[in-house]
Amino acid sequence: MPRSLLSVCLWHTFLVTCAAEPAQLVLRSPRPYQVLQREGFQPKQSAANNPGGPELGFTDVTIEGDNPRGFTGQWQYRIVRLKNGYGQNTDWQYLQVENATKEIRGLAEVPAGGWYRLEVQCLDGQATVATGSVEPIGVGEVFLIAGQSYAGGYHDEILKVTDSSQAVSAYDWQEKTWRIAHDPPPHNGDGGSIWPHLGDMLVPTLRVPVAFVNVSVGDTSASQWLPNEMLHQRLVEVGKEIGLFRAVLWQQGESDVLEKSSSAAYVKKMLEIREAACDDWRFDPPWLLAKSTLHPTIYNRPLEENQIRSAIDQLWSRPGFRPGPDTDVLGGDNRGGANSRHHFSAEGQRRAAWLWFASLWNELNRDPDTRAGS
Numbered sequence: 001m002p003r004s005l006l007s008v009c010l011w012h013t014f015l016v017t018c019a020a021e022p023a024q025l026v027l028r029s030p031r032p033y034q035v036l037q038r039e040g041f042q043p044k045q046s047a048a049n050n051p052g053g054p055e056l057g058f059t060d061v062t063i064e065g066d067n068p069r070g071f072t073g074q075w076q077y078r079i080v081r082l083k084n085g086y087g088q089n090t091d092w093q094y095l096q097v098e099n100a101t102k103e104i105r106g107l108a109e110v111p112a113g114g115w116y117r118l119e120v121q122c123l124d125g126q127a128t129v130a131t132g133s134v135e136p137i138g139v140g141e142v143f144l145i146a147g148q149s150y151a152g153g154y155h156d157e158i159l160k161v162t163d164s165s166q167a168v169s170a171y172d173w174q175e176k177t178w179r180i181a182h183d184p185p186p187h188n189g190d191g192g193s194i195w196p197h198l199g200d201m202l203v204p205t206l207r208v209p210v211a212f213v214n215v216s217v218g219d220t221s222a223s224q225w226l227p228n229e230m231l232h233q234r235l236v237e238v239g240k241e242i243g244l245f246r247a248v249l250w251q252q253g254e255s256d257v258l259e260k261s262s263s264a265a266y267v268k269k270m271l272e273i274r275e276a277a278c279d280d281w282r283f284d285p286p287w288l289l290a291k292s293t294l295h296p297t298i299y300n301r302p303l304e305e306n307q308i309r310s311a312i313d314q315l316w317s318r319p320g321f322r323p324g325p326d327t328d329v330l331g332g333d334n335r336g337g338a339n340s341r342h343h344f345s346a347e348g349q350r351r352a353a354w355l356w357f358a359s360l361w362n363e364l365n366r367d368p369d370t371r372a373g374s
Helices: 003-020 195-206 230-242 254-258 263-281 302-316 346-364
Strands: 026-029 034-037 058-066 074-086 103-111 113-124 127-147 168-172 177-180 210-214 247-251 287-291 321-326
Touching (some): 026 127, 058 127, 074 127, 127 230, 168 230, 247 346, 287 302, 287 346, 321 346
Parallel strands (some): 034 127, 127 247, 287 321
Antiparallel strands (some): 026 058, 058 103, 074 113
């Protein structure tokens, strides 16, 4: 074959190959390791032997990405379950897209579960002209954590997520990114926390991913979380960033013990904090309050501790508040050493996580008609 003819054939083959290769879309939302709060969860229909299979809920996931070549056609999406993940695959489904000339934006109904890979494609007739994907993502339970050092990375052992799915996520509110929830928690102490072990218990029993969004700050009193204070503003802003979430997990009280706060004063502050935050979020998630007033290596003030514990008892009976764990029952070898300012020993961290598990399990298995935050 003459060289000129061979060149023409090779060039034609190159053009055909290029034309057949779909363009790559860059998806901005959802983000890797992001967990979105599920909706439609009915505890009575979640058993493994439920007729038709367990029903674990779903959510509408906002898909956003760039469309630099202005592709038009039929847009589709599908969900692929990753190795060791929970949930189910879906077939390709129609995706209604807005403003497709420069960017794409649409809603995809995704069943509870994960980790998943979300795939998007654009069809022009029978040809796939553009594709994009993001992984891993999940649809499950999202918890916003606030309070002080009990809730942060101020315990003895740096824990890792050990569930085979690794579907326990943490949100970095400074970097605006998600990652596996290994200790230390983002911007919250350089020690261990109770949350990786709690996630390890929740994920395989709930069969959905779990996310912890932790804005707690050590050595803070309830007064520092009041409306117009910096910490309250952060709480509200981060809550808006993550969208819906199941509940606020509040673990705080030591600083109010040191301030000798009265029960009435503590109740009043917590009512103000919650009301203002829920007004800004425009939905009404429950607040699970832990009793965490004991710090034996720093103080011994049973009278003042009891005032905060009594306040939490009162709040548990108020609308919008729920019982969290009583971690004050964990003394002795559950605590950090005598020369440590840490709250829990390695064993204490795990036992505190068990207590939180019991509280969350009870909350999640409430009748939906009596469960706030939907």
